[in-house]
Amino acid sequence: MFALDNEQLLQHESKGFTLTKESVNDLQLYSEQTDTLNVMFDLGSNYDIIIDKNVYETLLKRQTPRMYTNYRREGLTDTIAEFHDITVFCNGIAIPDCTLSYIPSIDRNVAGNIFAGKINFILANGDLYIKQRTDSALQVIQDGLPSLGLRLNVRNNTICVTALEINGPAEKAGLMLGDKVIAIDKGAIESDIMSVSSGRLEPYIRQAKSFTLEIERNGERKIFVIMRKRISI
Structure with missing residues (x-):
């Protein structure tokens, strides 16, 4: 990011980048599945790309999404659709392996910080300078629900199950949204x-290909073993 009065440094650092003017609030992307997609560039959004209902319905005609329920807060649960492995083009630059998520309670088009991590960019006022990222770190940038079909996060100062893939390994094992986490793999990693x-x-x-999760539900403790291919309790 550059101060508005540092034009000389900006010109030097932006060599090799392509300029998309005034694109922070209207960044134009393209993919074969969605055609043109206008998004807001939001580094505060912890997602790859969020899409609205219109884009979701377009994608649904071409690809089957991965569905999961997401516990946002007490009384608010979303059913989220994830479309994986989509190559998005921005100003002629290809950004592969994008995850586009439809979240009904948000219902707008946003490129988040995971998307930003897949490109080299310079933010200058409302303009974006973009360049293809090719370093090895790109390979570890991931979005979407883990393959075991659950996400653990903080709600009300407690670690709990906040997302479950519908008919995924964790849900089939018997886990439920809101289950409070006591221990993971018998303490192999902290559950705090x-x-x-x-x-x-x-x-x-x-x-993990599998792991053991001890939870508390309605005052009762339970232990589940979640596996990618087969489930046991």
Whole structure:
């Protein structure tokens, strides 16, 4: 990011980038599945690309989404549709392996910080300078629900199950939204707020082929074993 009065430095640093003027609130993307897609560029959004209902209905004609329920807060649960492995083009630059998510309670087109991490960019006032990112770090940028079909996050200062894939491994094992997490793999990784905020917990779940989860539900403790291919309790 550059100060508005630092034009000389901006010109130097933006060599090799393509300019998309006044595109922070109206960034034009394109894909074979969606045609033109205008999004708002929002670094505060912890998603790849969020889409509105119109784009969702267009995608639904061409691809079957992965569906999961998401516990946002008490009394508010979304059913989210994820479309994976979509290559999006921005100003002629290809951004592969994008995840487009339809979240009914948001229902607007937003490119979030995961999308931003897939490109090199310079933000200058309302303009974006964009360049293809090719370094190895690009390979570890992921969005969407882990393959075990659940997400753990903080709600009311407690780690709990906040997302479940419909008919996915975790739901079939018997887990429910809002289950409070007591232990993960018998303490192999901490099940506390710091583990979530530091970013350690989600990679652990993404890389696991299976893991054991001890939870509390309605005052009763239960233990579940979640596996990618077969489920046991």
